[in-house]
Amino acid sequence: MSTTTPTSDVARSVPAALTSRTRPKRPGPLATTWTFTWRAMLKIKHDPDQIYSSFILPIMFTLVFTYLFGGALAGSTGDYLQFLMPGILVMTVIMINMYTGISLNTDITKGIFDRFRSLSIWRPGILVGALLGDALRYTIALVVVTALGLLLGFRPGGGVLGVLGTILFLQLFAFCLGWMWNAAGLVLKSPESVNQLSSVVLFPLVFASNVFVQPETMPGWLQVVVNVNPITHAVTAVRGLTGGTLTGEQLTWALVACGALLVVFAPLSMYLFRAKSLR
Amino acid sequence: MTVVEPAIETSGLVKVFGETRAVDGVDLVVPAGGVYGFLGPNGAGKTTTIRMLATLVRPDAGTARVLGHDLVREPDEIRARMSLTGQYASVDEQLTGAENLILLGRLLGFSKTQAAARADELLDVFGLTEAAGKQVKDYSGGMRRRLDIAASVVVTPDLLFLDEPTTGLDPRARNQVWDVIRALVAAGTTVLLTTQYLEEADRLADRVAVIDRGRIVAEGTSGDLKRSVGSGTVHVRLSDPERRQEAERVLSGVIGGEVKPGAEPNALSVASSDLERVGSALVELSRAGIGVTGYRLDEPSLDEVFFALTGHPADVDEKGEESAA
Structure with a gap:
């Protein structure tokens, strides 16, 4: 070979791969969304550590609250566990939920978000697909935490159907709450700041709810906070579902809470998304 | 008509971030075909200009036509025929190389099988077959760049934006990227690349625009620029x-x-x-x-050209701000 040969194999083989310019038909909204869902599921496959770490906090809270405070709060640890588990299930989903915002922010800061935005695709699919992909994450975590509860003596009166209903309802709740984290992911500077915001927002929200205790003994002003907290309504619905005692009113309030989150944060996220670019 | 429409034509493009006029009235004509170099130091406005032209940032003033379409009114028509490789690798670090290319193929509308076949083909020609199943976070800088460019050519674009494609690469990896760019041009793609490296513009670009503090200070072939300096x-x-x-x-x-x-x-x-x-x-x-x-x-080297045009050397970055006389 002469000294003027191109410097790499790349130079000889690339031209052949570039001759085809056939562009397939632009994918529809469903196909686009499904592709982003697939991407989110691949991330779970490649990074299972994130799943493990998502159990740790709920498991810790279950053990600490049941065995340390359970007797004092409900007379016996067994009774308290029946009360606590539904709350812990909601908390499990909430704690994983913020990863939605962290992954979106990582996409933005690392640059791949720009590539997605430079494609001619149905853009909400980027956000919706990621939220749907997270559903797998929630399901895995909920199954593990429920199994732990059963092991410790949690006996849901609603049976298998109640537990399945809970998982289904919490998917909806997480999908709606996830838009809050999408908005945060679009506004904040770095994945770390999303993480910090989540601890500042989540802990007060989880404690100022009926996850750990019924609000009757709280001061009046705090009861007001607890009653407007969407988490409270989600927990009430899950208690109803797992206990087999769900009333129409409880379900309605829970769905209103989901709807409120969706109506506020989904348009806000899409607005922030568009504000970043042309249309 | 025998006159080919330019790939990019801008008039008075402006982008303001707070107090800074990052891009301050850029007029550009990038002919179709070949490599157009966009040369300037850090913070000169190269990346912002590219991001505007790639429909990622809305200009505050001015107009632009990209591939014959209005930048603000018809961004989707532009997106359908253009690709962007950003300054930082715009691929998913958690996915494997193959998964990244399949993801792009699917988003462009290929079926699962077609996307996988195209991914294999690209991994092969970009020398990444062995690393196909590895997560991108374990790739070297050069591999990441090649994957990034491969992701931009899943469907060969008519216009490719490359933002500092060789920054941080060793000479071997840099030469490979240059080869890829030449191959793309041979296949008929117009490449607009930004660079801080004068040598890169000199080697690759048919025409060069020198940008400094948000303005184009010179434009022409690198020969023209050198002659203008004397x-x-x-x-x-x-x-x-x-x-x-x-x-x-x-x-x-x-x-x-x-x-x-x-x-x-x-x-x-x-x-x-x-x-x-x-x-x-x-x-x-x-x-x-x-x-x-x-x-x-x-x-004269482009370094000297840059100095003669702007009154300061090309490697000044933000922290090296000096008050030009």
Whole structure:
């Protein structure tokens, strides 16, 4: 070979791969969304550590609250566990939920978000697909935490159907709450700041709810906070579902809470998304 | 019509971030085909201009047509025919190389099988087959860049934006990226690349625009730019170092200007592009009996061009801010 040969194999083989310019038909909204869902599921496959770490906090809270405070709060640890588990299930989903915002922010800061935005695709699919992909994450975590509860003596009166209903309802709740984290992911500077915001927002929200205790003994002003907290309504619905005692009113309030989150944060996220670019 | 529409045509593009006019009235005509170099130091406005042209950032003023479509009114038509490789690798670090390419293929509308086949083909030609199943976070800088470019050509685009494609790469990886760019151009793609490296613009670009503080300060072929600055440099090597001072007088007498001693004791250099005068200076040296073992005529480097155009060297970054006179 002469000294003027191109410097790499790349130079000889690339031209052949570039001759085809056939562009397939632009994918529809469903196909686009499904592709982003697939991407989110691949991330779970490649990074299972994130799943493990998502159990740790709920498991810790279950053990600490049941065995340390359970007797004092409900007379016996067994009774308290029946009360606590539904709350812990909601908390499990909430704690994983913020990863939605962290992954979106990582996409933005690392640059791949720009590539997605430079494609001619149905853009909400980027956000919706990621939220749907997270559903797998929630399901895995909920199954593990429920199994732990059963092991410790949690006996849901609603049976298998109640537990399945809970998982289904919490998917909806997480999908709606996830838009809050999408908005945060679009506004904040770095994945770390999303993480910090989540601890500042989540802990007060989880404690100022009926996850750990019924609000009757709280001061009046705090009861007001607890009653407007969407988490409270989600927990009430899950208690109803797992206990087999769900009333129409409880379900309605829970769905209103989901709807409120969706109506506020989904348009806000899409607005922030568009504000970043042309249309 | 025989006149081909330019790939990009802008008029008075402006982007303001707070107090900073990051892009301050950019007029550009990028002809279709070939490589157009966008040259300037960090913070000059290169990336912001590219992000506007790639429909990622809305201009605050001015108009632009990209591939014949209005930038603000028809972004989707532009997106369908253009690709962008950002300054930081715009691939998913958690996914494998193959998964990244399949993801892009699916988003472009290929079926699962087609996307997988295209991914295999691209991994092969970009020399990434062995790393196909590895997560991108374990890739070297060069591999990441190649994957990034591969992701931009899953469907060969008519226009490709490359933002500093070789920043941080070793020379071997840089040469590979250059080869890929040449191959793309041969396949008919127009490439707009930004670079801080003058050598890169000199080697690759058919035309160059020099941007400084949000404005285009010069535009043309790199030859045009060099000529506009005027002088190249003549380097002369003497057989007898003892006679350097004598030679210096002869050269400054004929050519004029400042004659500088070179690093070696027998070397001299003087700025000039006037071949006639250089010729007569060499004749004068031989008349004076001063032996010349060699001489070389250098074009000005783009570094010198940049300095001449902007009054400051090209490698000034934000922290090296200086108040230009």
